[in-house]
Amino acid sequence: MSANVLASKVKKTEFAGMGSMMQLLGVVLIVVGFGFGLVVAVFFGGIGLLLLVAGGVKANVLLCSECRGKVEKAAKVCPHCRARFNQLDSDQSTRDEGESWKKTMRGG
Numbered sequence: 337m338s339a340n341v342l343a344s345k346v347k348k349t350e351f352a353g354m355g356s357m358m359q360l361l362g363v364v365l366i367v368v369g370f371g372f373g374l375v376v377a378v379f380f381g382g383i384g385l386l387l388l389v390a391g392g393v394k395a396n397v398l399l400c401s402e403c404r405g406k407v408e409k410a411a412k413v414c415p416h417c418r419a420r421f422n423q424l425d426s427d428q429s430t431r432d433e434g435e436s437w438k439k440t441m442r443g444g
């Protein structure tokens with residue numbers, strides 16, 4: 337396994353998975369709440385709306401272009417395949433990490 341693979345973060349909107357599950361649960365809670373009366377509807381509706389919002393946030397994920405694994409927005413290295421991400425949109429250059437990227441320049 338080479339540790340100097342350069343990868344990029346691929347933005348992906350994920351509809352299948354946790355996000356959509358939470359959104360579905362939110363809608364179900366609102367609908368079920370209305371069946372039980374106004375007070376329950378308001379209570380469950382509040383939780384349902386929270387789940388809808390949380391699910392929508394969860395649906396946006398970043399993927400590693402090398403292994404298609406999920407990565408954190410702030411991650412510099414893929415936790416799955418150890419590929420390094422090129423920081424194109426970061427304005428701060430990391431000077432303390434100079435050694436490893438010199439290796440990348442030499443190897444090839």
Ligand SMILES: [Zn+2]
Nearest residue numbers: 400403414417
């Ligand atoms: Zn990866």
